[in-house]
Amino acid sequence: MIDFERGRFWPRALALLIDFVVAAAILQLIAFVLFPLTGGRAQFVSGVAPSCSAVNAIPKGPSLPADYAVGWITDCRYGFFGMTSARILTVTRIPQNEATASARTNIVRLLDAEGKPFNAPTLDSLVLPFLFALRFWFDRGRGTLGRRICRVRLSGVIEAQSPLPIGAAARRYAAQALPLVPLVIWSLLQRVMTGEQAVASLSGSALLAMPGASLLMAVPIAVYAIVCRRDAWYDRWAMTRVLRLDKDRTLIPSPASALPAVRAEAALTHPPALPEPRTGNYFVRHWRGELSLPVSYWANGVVLSAVIGMASGALVVAFTIYGEEQPVPWLIALQTSCLVISLLAIWQVVGVWRAATRYKRSGRSFWGGAAKAAVALAALQLAYGWVFVVGPQIVDTYEMATGDVAFGPHEFNLLADGRMLEFYGGITFGLAKEFESLLDENKGVTTVRLASVGGRIREAQRMSDIVKRRGLATYVVEECLSACTVVFLGGKERFLLDGASLGFHQPSFRGMTASDRKIAIAEEEARLRTFGLSRSFVERVNSASPDDMWYPEQDELVREKVVTWIVPTQPSNSTASTSSVADTVPVAPRAPSVFPTPGAALSGSGAGPAVIPVELIKRLAPPMTAPKATPEPKAETATAGESK
Structure with missing residues (x-):
């Protein structure tokens, strides 16, 4: 034969x-x-x-x-x-x-x-x-x-x-x-x-x-x-x-x-x-290096890694779609998948290393050495991923599941006879639901006043959608930074107190890789363009690193349609205080013969940004008590795909 x-x-x-x-x-x-x-x-x-x-x-x-x-x-x-x-x-x-x-x-x-x-x-x-x-x-x-x-x-x-x-x-x-x-x-x-x-x-x-x-x-x-x-x-x-x-x-x-x-x-x-009949469990034989080098490297290494990777990807997809409102199961799934992948990688590396050693003893040293070099690089990559990518993401998911205490407390207050809802503090996980329930209970709210240094960008986007869907105005009297600007841009009318500031920078989260950063920046630029912002302004927004902040001038904010009206803090012929102006509900003027029209304000034409006379504001809403002090900005922490 x-x-x-x-x-x-x-x-x-x-x-x-x-x-x-x-x-x-x-x-x-x-x-x-x-x-x-x-x-x-x-x-x-x-x-x-x-x-x-x-x-x-x-x-x-x-x-x-x-x-x-x-x-x-x-x-x-x-x-x-x-x-x-x-x-x-x-x-x-x-x-x-x-x-x-x-x-x-x-x-x-x-x-x-x-x-x-x-x-x-x-x-x-x-x-x-x-x-x-x-x-x-x-x-x-x-x-x-x-x-x-x-x-x-x-x-x-x-x-x-x-x-x-x-x-x-x-x-x-x-x-x-x-x-x-x-x-x-x-x-x-x-x-x-x-x-x-x-x-x-x-x-x-x-x-x-x-x-x-x-x-x-x-x-x-x-x-x-x-x-x-x-x-x-x-x-x-x-x-x-x-x-x-x-x-x-x-x-x-x-x-x-x-x-x-x-x-x-x-x-x-x-x-x-x-x-010839072989004895011993297949997984044990690989661990001992008893399988041939091609089988250990290609079948148990490359092919099996691809299969496990696709299965893990499907798990992540499922929890991204159905589990974003349930951080605890999300955390459990993330930890379990990472543990399984790590144990599998250790089993693969040890088995291939031992099989390569046996292969080199037979006198064929080149492929044995190449296999050892490949698995050594894979082990280093695994360690790097755990330290700089997976570990930070697990930490942030844990923080999200335990209440996001790192972003600090937040508070809602009703002002101006129930027509203004004030929010200040960190934008934490679950905040959008609380925000919508408060609006459902207070039907008279027409303006949302913001004072925040940022937080979870997904929550900010949900809040922005709520503001846009209800046709509410947004108002900033001190500062609105990072993810807070996402909520601000959802307003039908967007008011900024003279001297207040909006701060922008790149989206960020713990464990972000270079490719993740490029994708996140491209996504953020596309989202900002949907608000009618120019390409040059959008690129400038995302040129600021996550550790930095860009504060555009008020003239540029009006010209770029980020802000529709600038509210003056102190009129020349009035004794109204800054705090009383800040606590009133700003109203866009409706008489073109007396006040500038919204079109003029948005076009940037004329002598400067459009302003609302304080006398009109005082007549429309009585002054309220001084607002609560806005907390000092804190260093942001971030969660993968969730913060900015």
Whole structure:
């Protein structure tokens, strides 16, 4: 009996990649021909870098949700040398009540040659079926281009006939395609029924894991068999095998075979002998380093890490969507997932290290040393993540679950006969619910007076939504910093006492990485643009580091529509005190013949910022007692995705 060497993992992976590129390139060429012939109705999106340009308006056709706040719109063409294979319209939204990059949602629509949106599947959905068809056809002869370049051959178990029997090839590729069926069906339903070509959202990622579960189970099992130089599960079922060829295109006998190499076209093969029985638990054998180095590193290291990473990501997604109002379960889930990942990483590192040591003792030192260097870097990365990312995030989640005492106390007070609700102190977790309940109990409130050094940005965004939904005005008499400005911008009318200040800086949270910072800044800039602020002002806001604060001049605040009215503190012909002015409800003037109009104030024209005469304020609301002293600014602490 003659047994032959199986194809190695990397040549087989490279062959698959080459065949995939060939299939995609053929479909790309087909799309170049069909796009002009069908008026842009036949498109292939993948494979070519797009050329994108910003547009100011959405073409007629796409229907967006009523609360969909558009961030930016782009029109992208895919192609080169003047040929087009696809045209895509992307509408991006970053909700004001979310604080993480994962809250960003994209609605992507196909555009025909005339720029009109339409809904139809693209040729991209045919890449996998076309790849299977190419391999099925060419494997019955000398093999696909990828297999020929990488010197591997698909052969039968009993007889290595040329061509390969149709039945064996059909069974093999049917078995390979079976785990993909739920994923393909789900993808088609998403594209056809919802009319959206892609939805980059948290819920989309979570739901995608369900139909992809079969694929997540089938792929690691097949990879493990290939790494171990054994036939994969689909090859055993189809009675096929992938064999290695030498430079002369002949099969290579396994070391146990004493017969010379045989021509691939005439070789007769037999099922491999059963492996010697092994004792001991699989996890224990890895821990002891008894598994081979490829199995320990690739199967138990790389592949298993990818599976656990996706599972942990799904857990984080679930708690981000459903658990943001429940910090205690959130904290438990975060700690549990981090503990599991850490224990798994230790098990992986120790097992690979010991397997590499055994591998080096056999005289092959290069790959053993490379594996040790890789796991050492992985261990350092794990330690760095615990110290600078995971640890700080767990601490902040604990603070949120225990009441956010680090931000200091807060207090609400009714002023001006119940028409003004004053808030001062830290913006802590759960504050938005308290704020809304107070407004429900006091229907006469028309103005919210703010004095805060910031806090949780999500709570501030929820408060801002409440203010905007109820049509309330906002008012600052001393200072409103960081996340407090988010609440202030929600006001229908935004008043600032002359001499008061608004402070802006970049969003921040504990454990923030460099990529997290870039995403958070981009999200914050998009959110500020929804208030009508100019790009230059938004960029200036986010140029201040989290440890710094930018205080714009009042003229600039009025010009940029951040503030609609400046309230004077002391008129020249009145003895009213500053505190009495601060405790009254500011009212925008309604008589254009006497007072400047809101349009003039917002445009920045005239001699300076618009002001409200104090005499009018005194007539509209009687002076109240002096306000409570605003607490001194405290150093902010932050929670991942929750503070600013």
